[in-house]
Amino acid sequence: MTARSLLALAGLVVLAAPTGAPAQRLDYPDTRRDSVVDDYFGTRVPAPYRWLEDQESPEVAAWVERQNAVTFAYLETVGLREPFRKRLTELWNYEKVSVPQRVAGHLFYRKNSGLQNQAPIYEQDDLDAPPRAILDPNAFSPDGSLALAAANVSPDGRYLAYGLSQGGSDFQELHVRALADGHELADTVRWVKFSGIAWTNDGRGFFYSRFPEPAPGQTLSAAALNQKLYYHVVGTPQAQDRLVFERPDLPDWYVFGNVTDDGRWLFIMLQHGTETKNHVYYVDLKDPAHPDLSAPVQPLTTANDAEYVVLGTLGDTAFVMTTNGAPKRRIIALVLPDTAPAHWRTVVPEGMSVIDGAALAGGRIVAQYLVDVKSRLRLFATDGRALGDVALPGIGTVGALSARADTPELFYTFASFLTPPTVFRYDFATGRSTPFQPPHLAFDASRYETRQVFYTSKDGTRIPVFITAKKGVRRTRKNPTVLYAYGGFDVSVTPSFSPAVIVWLEHGGVYAVPNLRGGGEYGEAWHRAGMLANKQNVFDDFIAAAEYLIGQHYTSPAHLAIHGYSNGGLLVGATMAQRPDLFAAAYPGAGVMDMLRYQKFSAGVGWVSEYGSSDDSTQFRTLIRYSPVQNLRPGTCYPATIVTTADHDDRVVPSHSYKFIAALQHDQACDRPVVIRVETKTSHGYMPTDKRIAQLADVWAFTAWNVGMR
Numbered sequence: 001m002t003a004r005s006l007l008a009l010a011g012l013v014v015l016a017a018p019t020g021a022p023a024q025r026l027d028y029p030d031t032r033r034d035s036v037v038d039d040y041f042g043t044r045v046p047a048p049y050r051w052l053e054d055q056e057s058p059e060v061a062a063w064v065e066r067q068n069a070v071t072f073a074y075l076e077t078v079g080l081r082e083p084f085r086k087r088l089t090e091l092w093n094y095e096k097v098s099v100p101q102r103v104a105g106h107l108f109y110r111k112n113s114g115l116q117n118q119a120p121i122y123e124q125d126d127l128d129a130p131p132r133a134i135l136d137p138n139a140f141s142p143d144g145s146l147a148l149a150a151a152n153v154s155p156d157g158r159y160l161a162y163g164l165s166q167g168g169s170d171f172q173e174l175h176v177r178a179l180a181d182g183h184e185l186a187d188t189v190r191w192v193k194f195s196g197i198a199w200t201n202d203g204r205g206f207f208y209s210r211f212p213e214p215a216p217g218q219t220l221s222a223a224a225l226n227q228k229l230y231y232h233v234v235g236t237p238q239a240q241d242r243l244v245f246e247r248p249d250l251p252d253w254y255v256f257g258n259v260t261d262d263g264r265w266l267f268i269m270l271q272h273g274t275e276t277k278n279h280v281y282y283v284d285l286k287d288p289a290h291p292d293l294s295a296p297v298q299p300l301t302t303a304n305d306a307e308y309v310v311l312g313t314l315g316d317t318a319f320v321m322t323t324n325g326a327p328k329r330r331i332i333a334l335v336l337p338d339t340a341p342a343h344w345r346t347v348v349p350e351g352m353s354v355i356d357g358a359a360l361a362g363g364r365i366v367a368q369y370l371v372d373v374k375s376r377l378r379l380f381a382t383d384g385r386a387l388g389d390v391a392l393p394g395i396g397t398v399g400a401l402s403a404r405a406d407t408p409e410l411f412y413t414f415a416s417f418l419t420p421p422t423v424f425r426y427d428f429a430t431g432r433s434t435p436f437q438p439p440h441l442a443f444d445a446s447r448y449e450t451r452q453v454f455y456t457s458k459d460g461t462r463i464p465v466f467i468t469a470k471k472g473v474r475r476t477r478k479n480p481t482v483l484y485a486y487g488g489f490d491v492s493v494t495p496s497f498s499p500a501v502i503v504w505l506e507h508g509g510v511y512a513v514p515n516l517r518g519g520g521e522y523g524e525a526w527h528r529a530g531m532l533a534n535k536q537n538v539f540d541d542f543i544a545a546a547e548y549l550i551g552q553h554y555t556s557p558a559h560l561a562i563h564g565y566s567n568g569g570l571l572v573g574a575t576m577a578q579r580p581d582l583f584a585a586a587y588p589g590a591g592v593m594d595m596l597r598y599q600k601f602s603a604g605v606g607w608v609s610e611y612g613s614s615d616d617s618t619q620f621r622t623l624i625r626y627s628p629v630q631n632l633r634p635g636t637c638y639p640a641t642i643v644t645t646a647d648h649d650d651r652v653v654p655s656h657s658y659k660f661i662a663a664l665q666h667d668q669a670c671d672r673p674v675v676i677r678v679e680t681k682t683s684h685g686y687m688p689t690d691k692r693i694a695q696l697a698d699v700w701a702f703t704a705w706n707v708g709m710r
Helices: 003-008 058-075 081-092 499-506 524-528 536-551 567-578 602-611 617-626 655-667 689-706
Strands: 037-040 043-046 101-103 106-112 121-124 132-135 146-153 159-166 172-178 189-192 205-210 228-233 242-245 253-259 265-272 278-284 298-301 308-314 317-322 330-335 345-348 354-361 364-371 374-380 386-390 397-403 409-415 422-427 432-436 448-456 462-470 481-484 510-514 560-565 585-589 640-646 674-679
Touching: 037 617, 043 617, 058 655, 058 674, 058 689, 081 499, 081 689, 132 159, 146 172, 189 205, 205 253, 228 253, 242 253, 242 265, 265 308, 278 308, 308 354, 317 354, 330 354, 345 364, 354 397, 354 409, 364 397, 374 397, 448 536, 462 499, 462 536, 481 536, 499 510, 499 689, 510 536, 536 560, 536 567, 536 617, 560 567, 560 689, 567 585, 567 617, 585 689, 640 655, 640 689, 655 674, 674 689
Parallel strands: 481 510, 481 560, 560 585, 585 640, 640 674
Antiparallel strands: 037 043, 101 106, 106 121, 121 132, 146 159, 159 172, 172 189, 205 228, 228 242, 253 265, 265 278, 278 298, 308 317, 317 330, 330 345, 354 364, 364 374, 374 386, 397 409, 409 422, 422 432, 448 462, 462 510
């Protein structure tokens, strides 16, 4: 079907609303519609809400205020809102600990006591020593509006470099604190974005990545172009920072730097947006105590034919996880400076299951596998000999791995749909895992269970789905059910814990998570089957999951909701546009909703390798077929919908959500509410605890109310 015929069909379809929650017609704010029309290769596409892209406009600000007023007035009528908020607050109040990093013999980690807006950074001399707080971000802004982002301790333990971002923006400003007495140095490093903090082993300075300073008024929307790698010397102004690496001929490529545990090697990764393929360069810093910052940058691999992730080095030998010749990944070794592919040695070959991550730990290789989307940790010697498994607490997900090549221990997190993330320390000498400051939660998980089943998508592809509910749940077709998915960017959606899901389960709900194509659950082939021209497969997989749940009598369209965030918000928006009859409620959070213009703002330029671009005539024809903003149709009854976004979201700019809800309110043909909730002083990935609880309670209570939960 052509884009022109899609537009011609607008207004011809009216779908009846399934019975369920009581409908309530809302008085939406008037939203001005302009006569703007874009011409894409001869196809004229109306863009009546172009004015909502101006984040600095007083008219847009006033419109947002009116929309929020309607939304919060409606939420006041939702009977489950306060019970959800109260129980969610109770469940959220448990200690949350990150995996420790061992630096200079000490342990450093972040820990939230329960309801703190942000988690302070702690230091411990050893496992049994008392912790001491070295930085509390809650002191910077009691309301959490100034977010703690990246943080890293210098290898000698003298300094903490950390980033602060306003409202959790992707842009952060780096500062340095002396750990001996806690005083702040004068260092201020600005315009850092999509970057780590990589110290040299002498503790004299660190590598970081930054973008040019945006034009006034464009901090949140300027396209992320021309990133460069710099080195900052502690105690000096940013103007004196050394430029280490740039590629002006590749303006939409990202550059990252990392220093190995022994301090000898700097590895630089150059990546085209979010494309999984990348280039790798290296610098021999020689003496770690006196690194040679003028040493030349040398190519390790620049064919851009696969993904290459450097795990670390042992002497001159680098260990690299790659999809080169292995769509499910393998781990290779090469001896620097001999980077010839003919001399690469396979250490861990590709297997039946995808390698989802790996680390060098205690002179060994730890490989994290996904076996039908469930984690398995395997150990290998550096010559490839299998050394057995790390026994895990059950079926679930291994999260972050923290290890050093020269320390005989491994820290990892483990979680499931019913158990919160717990940090474990694995001792290579004893072969045992022990919990590190485990959480204690007021929830009886024994009453619930997670099952994994498989269903068939539209083209016959076998798709897994996790279904979590009370044990012995009755299949009455009336169970309130949430279907959540992502489906993109090689991201694997594995079992994870959310207090909001627990509240849902306690109220009799069913929670289902399918692993759609576009993710990384089964390797790069699975990813590519759901990107670019294959993106429709993702929506088909999601629709088939809904049809499976309905066909198995778990639920029915009157009691089924779909949730997704970011790329998952796009998934929800496109799916409800294609099959509005299938769902009673929808939550597209911070979604990429205008696929014809996403690449013009902020980080969007980096997603062209995943989605394609409307600047290309062939890719335009793919995008126009599913772009949510352009595929809503007047006269259609859409699911009850709550959209969320944030005023400081500089990754998926809020105009995506603004234009989508404006179009949805204009086109909605029944009394089901369609509202937007715009949060302030927050961003795409950051929200202080109090605001996160409030938003989650609103979203889940809205969902519950509109699928008939009482």
